Amino acid sequence: MRNAYLFPLLAAMVSNLPAAWGTDEMTPYPATNVGFVRMVFRVPEVENEADRKVEIIVGKTLMVDCCSGLMELDTSK
Template structure:
């Protein structure tokens, strides 16, 4: 029986296990490799910040993915909250390297449950769409986002290969 690609993609995604969430390193882009490591990537446009994530070398990078998470810390009640926004994949012209752009973070929305008194708290509220991208320690992972947006990431490790029945 043939399965649509979306079902296979979902099954593969469900076999991944989270390894942790970390804040992205934000800086001018000069790391241990020097200024040359970012020359392929465009400068941030007005109102945007270039976030550079440098991943350590791993033994089996093909079994890893990086989840890009964008959002803001906000004061919320007991409801589930999220921001609108979609991360776009773009390619550095002449280089072929992918980078990621959040053109804008939409308005915050949430469920409308009745909340108990004093249920407000400060939490990181993320956009619902968080792409999984290839783990590659040889290139920086570059994300452009509005200046007031936090960029975080989480590493995912694939489980053992299973036989289909």
């Protein structure tokens, strides 16, 4: 009786080995161009997916000069 359960259990374990080893989660997506990065965002599972909201803000951080214009002072005598 024990052997009857052992084979299906072993078969299920062996069939899940690639998932246990960890597959590349980027495989379904195309390769990026130079200077770009592919990212995966993992959010916790919730019971109702309609209640889940994710906001992704894409931008670039740059050093800027706040005084890019001419600073002139008009004085009168």
